[in-house]
Amino acid sequence: MHFRLPKPLHGWRAFIGEVGVIVLGVLLALGAQQAVEAFHLRESVSQMRDAMRAELAIDLKRLQVNLAQDPCMYARLDAILRWTASTAANARIANVGRPYLANYHTSTWDITKTSPVAGHLSLKEQLTYASAYDAIANEQRYLYEEQRSWTDLAATLASADQPESRS
Numbered sequence: 001m002h003f004r005l006p007k008p009l010h011g012w013r014a015f016i017g018e019v020g021v022i023v024l025g026v027l028l029a030l031g032a033q034q035a036v037e038a039f040h041l042r043e044s045v046s047q048m049r050d051a052m053r054a055e056l057a058i059d060l061k062r063l064q065v066n067l068a069q070d071p072c073m074y075a076r077l078d079a080i081l082r083w084t085a086s087t088a089a090n091a092r093i094a095n096v097g098r099p100y101l102a103n104y105h106t107s108t109w110d111i112t113k114t115s116p117v118a119g120h121l122s123l124k125e126q127l128t129y130a131s132a133y134d135a136i137a138n139e140q141r142y143l144y145e146e147q148r149s150w151t152d153l154a155a156t157l158a159s160a161d162q163p164e165s166r167s
Contacts, residue, residue: 015046020040020087041117044117045117045120045121048108048111048112048115049121051108052108052109052112052129054103055106055108055109056136059104062103063104063106063139066101067104068102069100071097072099073099076096076097080096080157086162090156092158092160093157093160096150096153098150098154100148100150101143101146102146103140103143104136104139104143106133106136106137109129109130112129121166
């Protein structure tokens with residue numbers, strides 16, 4: 001078996017050439033890694049945008065469903081007012097008619113805010129999404145308040161069997 005030993009470098013020119021090849025290889029590897037990371041980040045940002053748009057579209061539909069119930073709720077409240085004013089003593093209302101109010105979701109925004117991806121959205125885009133999700137949070141507070149009011153109304157009407165307690 002014959003072993004070949006590496007030849008010693010002959011001069012600075014050969015040494016610099018070898019070092020240059022190594023440096024060029026390392027720079028190419030780092031550049032390729034940066035390109036892959038940039039592609040992955042771009043893909044992550046795109047997926048996050050798509051997820052937020054989908055979540056906001058669903059929340060918009062839920063808002064529309066909730067608002068579509070307003071005429072029915074007003075009619076039911078008017079019927080309850082007429083019942084309290086004109087129904088005989090010892091009469092009870094059968095059903096308050098509580099509406100179904102859909103809740104809104106913000107989980108995608110919550111994830112995005114804490115993700116490194118958020119830093120790669122433009123400031124204008126971050127502010128736009130923040131504003132939309134703040135409006136959802138505000139609407140959610142009104143929704144909880146409205147649900148609580150319907151629960152209180154049902155409890156009050158359950159004991160309103162005398163005209164004096166109906167007020």
